[in-house]
Amino acid sequence: MSTQKTVNGSKTNGNLQAKDFASDQEVRWCPGCGDYTILKQVQTLMPKMGVDPENIVFVAGIGCSSRFPYYMNTFGMHGIHGRAPTIATGLKVSRPDLSVWVVTGDGDALSIGGNHIIHLLRRNLDINVLLFNNEIYGLTKGQYSPTSPQGLVTKTSPEGSVDNPFNPLSLAIGANGSFIARTMDRDPKHLQKLLERTWQHKGTSFLEIYQNCIVFNDNAFGPYTDKSMRDSTSLYLEDSEPLLFGKDEAFGIRMDGCRPEIVDLNSGKWSKDDLWIHDEKDRNKAWLLTSLFDDNTQAGKLPRPFGVFYAEERPSYEQLVQDQISASFERYGEGNLEDLLTGEETWTVK
Amino acid sequence: MSITQKQKKEVTIRFAGDSGDGIQLTGSQFTSTTALSGNDLSTFPDYPAEIRAPAGTVAGVSGFQIHFGSKAIHTPGDMCDVLVVMNAAALKANLKFLKSGGIIIANIDGFGKKDLSLAKYAPDETPIEDAKASGYIVIEIDVTKMTRQSLKDTGLPVKAIDRSKNMFVLGVLYWLFSRPLDSTIQFLKRKFAKKPEIAEANIKALNDGFTYAIATEIFSERYSVDAAPIEKGTYRNITGNDAIVLGIAAVAKKSKIPVFLGSYPITPASEILQGLSGLKHFGVTTFQAEDEIAAIGSAIGASFGGSLGMTTSSGPGVALKSEAIGLATMLELPLVIVNVQRAGPSTGLPTKTEQSDLLQAYYGRAGESPVAVLSASSPADCFEVTYEACRIAVEHMIPVMLLTDGYIANGAEPWKLPEIGGLKPIDPRYVKPKDNGQDAPPFLPYKRDDNLVRPWAVPGSKGLEHRIGGLEKDHETGNISYDPDNHHLMTEMREQKRDLIANFIPAQKIDEGNDKGKLLVVGWGSTYGSLKSAVTDTREEGLDVSLIHLRYLNPFPKNLGNILGSFDKVLVPEINRGQLSRILRDKYLLPIESFNRVRGTPFTVTELKDKITEMCAD
Numbered sequence: 001m002s003t004q005k006t007v008n009g010s011k012t013n014g015n016l017q018a019k020d021f022a023s024d025q026e027v028r029w030c031p032g033c034g035d036y037t038i039l040k041q042v043q044t045l046m047p048k049m050g051v052d053p054e055n056i057v058f059v060a061g062i063g064c065s066s067r068f069p070y071y072m073n074t075f076g077m078h079g080i081h082g083r084a085p086t087i088a089t090g091l092k093v094s095r096p097d098l099s100v101w102v103v104t105g106d107g108d109a110l111s112i113g114g115n116h117i118i119h120l121l122r123r124n125l126d127i128n129v130l131l132f133n134n135e136i137y138g139l140t141k142g143q144y145s146p147t148s149p150q151g152l153v154t155k156t157s158p159e160g161s162v163d164n165p166f167n168p169l170s171l172a173i174g175a176n177g178s179f180i181a182r183t184m185d186r187d188p189k190h191l192q193k194l195l196e197r198t199w200q201h202k203g204t205s206f207l208e209i210y211q212n213c214i215v216f217n218d219n220a221f222g223p224y225t226d227k228s229m230r231d232s233t234s235l236y237l238e239d240s241e242p243l244l245f246g247k248d249e250a251f252g253i254r255m256d257g258c259r260p261e262i263v264d265l266n267s268g269k270w271s272k273d274d275l276w277i278h279d280e281k282d283r284n285k286a287w288l289l290t291s292l293f294d295d296n297t298q299a300g301k302l303p304r305p306f307g308v309f310y311a312e313e314r315p316s317y318e319q320l321v322q323d324q325i326s327a328s329f330e331r332y333g334e335g336n337l338e339d340l341l342t343g344e345e346t347w348t349v350k
Numbered sequence: 351m352s353i354t355q356k357q358k359k360e361v362t363i364r365f366a367g368d369s370g371d372g373i374q375l376t377g378s379q380f381t382s383t384t385a386l387s388g389n390d391l392s393t394f395p396d397y398p399a400e401i402r403a404p405a406g407t408v409a410g411v412s413g414f415q416i417h418f419g420s421k422a423i424h425t426p427g428d429m430c431d432v433l434v435v436m437n438a439a440a441l442k443a444n445l446k447f448l449k450s451g452g453i454i455i456a457n458i459d460g461f462g463k464k465d466l467s468l469a470k471y472a473p474d475e476t477p478i479e480d481a482k483a484s485g486y487i488v489i490e491i492d493v494t495k496m497t498r499q500s501l502k503d504t505g506l507p508v509k510a511i512d513r514s515k516n517m518f519v520l521g522v523l524y525w526l527f528s529r530p531l532d533s534t535i536q537f538l539k540r541k542f543a544k545k546p547e548i549a550e551a552n553i554k555a556l557n558d559g560f561t562y563a564i565a566t567e568i569f570s571e572r573y574s575v576d577a578a579p580i581e582k583g584t585y586r587n588i589t590g591n592d593a594i595v596l597g598i599a600a601v602a603k604k605s606k607i608p609v610f611l612g613s614y615p616i617t618p619a620s621e622i623l624q625g626l627s628g629l630k631h632f633g634v635t636t637f638q639a640e641d642e643i644a645a646i647g648s649a650i651g652a653s654f655g656g657s658l659g660m661t662t663s664s665g666p667g668v669a670l671k672s673e674a675i676g677l678a679t680m681l682e683l684p685l686v687i688v689n690v691q692r693a694g695p696s697t698g699l700p701t702k703t704e705q706s707d708l709l710q711a712y713y714g715r716a717g718e719s720p721v722a723v724l725s726a727s728s729p730a731d732c733f734e735v736t737y738e739a740c741r742i743a744v745e746h747m748i749p750v751m752l753l754t755d756g757y758i759a760n761g762a763e764p765w766k767l768p769e770i771g772g773l774k775p776i777d778p779r780y781v782k783p784k785d786n787g788q789d790a791p792p793f794l795p796y797k798r799d800d801n802l803v804r805p806w807a808v809p810g811s812k813g814l815e816h817r818i819g820g821l822e823k824d825h826e827t828g829n830i831s832y833d834p835d836n837h838h839l840m841t842e843m844r845e846q847k848r849d850l851i852a853n854f855i856p857a858q859k860i861d862e863g864n865d866k867g868k869l870l871v872v873g874w875g876s877t878y879g880s881l882k883s884a885v886t887d888t889r890e891e892g893l894d895v896s897l898i899h900l901r902y903l904n905p906f907p908k909n910l911g912n913i914l915g916s917f918d919k920v921l922v923p924e925i926n927r928g929q930l931s932r933i934l935r936d937k938y939l940l941p942i943e944s945f946n947r948v949r950g951t952p953f954t955v956t957e958l959k960d961k962i963t964e965m966c967a968d
Contacts (some may be wrong), residue, residue, distance in 0.1 A: 054812045070817050075809040078819025080677050086647025094610045095655040098809050119640040328630035335632035337603045341596055341767055346586045347386050
């Protein structure tokens, strides 16, 4: 599998640096917002792609995350709430040569735009989706979102939210997404690595980024991002490697039939050979992995995975469209307008 | 008995039967033969609302009306002279459309006890006898029996034989109107090229129907309609939706701008998406979206990428698109929205016609959101208007709303093939890439030209990287601006840009009558045919009435105010509760009178003539 993508056959800009991808606009997120890290890491990725800035387009909907395009010195569109996938789809189908990115949030992608994100995933356009999940509505100043946990007290849920939240990655794999991954703002190295994988995947890449909203939902992902806790709550996925977690990788996950269970590698009962080996191409295992979604601050609960859950190579939508267009030209030749207007039956008045 | 040959100036025939009786095919064949005979004509199909209503019921009746003549024909006709009914339900549903004393050709095999009951006639009712008693001329033919008789030696199963009933009836009508059979025979040979035995059976049924009419002397009169004085040229028959498809293909070929249609199926607009999906080799890409919003969103994305983005829908779908139309207004990208209107609100009468989305097109968005609005007046007119809508969208970087409706979308009329060379060029405002050296001035995506049009800088163009969005923008840089004066300026600019389109459209012409006088009738959209007939007829009766019919609804042609002011009275008939009339009163402060009907059907010429006569009387 090729890990280098080129656009228009041009692979240039060896000289460009991250700062060249920053626009002249003042970045306006709250001080300490997780979005700053993500912006920096995306700008760091850009020169590595070898794609000219004019061939890159960032498309967004509405929300804090959706201001993103304004800060990138590429082409960009700040659209309307939830509809970025539709705009990006039209752009990519008509301009398959462009590198198209969708930046969205949990409200934008999973609430008002829920219908579009699932259709984007099943069609598999070669578009990179960055979902900034902060489990809250930030721009409207603190209402619960479709990913807020039950019981979360917000401005619109004073007695705690009764909404059952979405598990974004289960939704994505259920919608037949071809690339499903999760990372976090507080681990820039992992974030950078996952952004690279997101870009490299040909097809719709769905990268969920746990992003901290310091003002309205601070520390929502603390159990996974906090250095003191994340060893026991987070599981870092590596392809072809066993599922290991805990301090000094003392724990692993094995399959008991089709039920994942935690095993203690120091117990003498289990070795690494007994563990679940991660396979990015195994759809069934990916299903199970996305369902590791417990409140794992509770003892004995399964850890939450980060990394690439699933990566499948299948034709992109725009490629299939292009194939049909080529076939149409081959079959009928360049369309003849006069013949088309004339149709099958005419008569002449003299 | 001798048969009298009569000359007719115009005739209207309505074919009606069960959905499975082949009514639309019979109608379209009669239309082709009529066109080839040189008549002017207009047709309208009347489909049942249900997809497969139970056979034999009134809900399942399918109709097709054709109005043809040796004079200019503008409508499918209010009432018919001849009603062809294949069963009792067809008679029940359509007798109201037959002129008094008109001819009914009835397939009496469709009037059995069961048929009468399915059509919900009372057990003691005898509709055929009642029709005779009411003064209609009823020609009774047992079409089923005759067709089976005719095709008994073909060896075909009875089911297949019964499918040729419509050709037997068509044969009878061809005799009645002195028409040649060859065009339909050729058609049948083409259609059933792979099943010659079916072609032969249908041709025999057609011939035998024709002979049956001669031999049985069931008619005492036979009619002929001479060729009409029609402009020289090559013609084809076309529906409004097909004309839009061809208009879009012409734009793609002529302008070399790739066309992208994002659409979601909706009655009565789906045929446009269907038609264009087969025209990839003309430079048209279609995308069937997951919903109406995605449809327009994808079109906006394509326009951002340098294609002409389009979306097609009907009123309820356009309502869903309104937020995105607002976005396109802010982005100032080319976008064409086709609204094939239907009777509303909500699901309304999806298969019936109305002109009630004009105010939606004008105002149906958040904020001050000016778009251009055009409308088509007839099926054939859809071609040119589509081309114009696209030209304006591209050259003025603006969303254009094109209004048609179910009546002209499905209705058909002869269309004189256009000279391709005569189509106006379309000039996109693409900007060339530039070298963005250290000292180069920054690219200004919202710097406008004399017509307030901004440049079209598409991704892939070096040095033109920029960000646009729905937030208010600085008037030149396009960066986000919350400055109060800038918002005021941009709001005015967007409106003025739309208004300046008036410099690039033709002056309004008087369609019928003089440029001043007592009464001016003002129309728009699909009412053209009935308005033209009503004004022509009343002028012949000596009334001082004129007609203008608007294609450009926003902005209006610059001379419109002068024309309106040159008449004592102005009448605006519309299939709505008075929408254009409101806009005209608002803009020109004139006491304009409305005439409104919302029955899901076009105006009848008679009701329009009555209104014109009434207004000319005092």
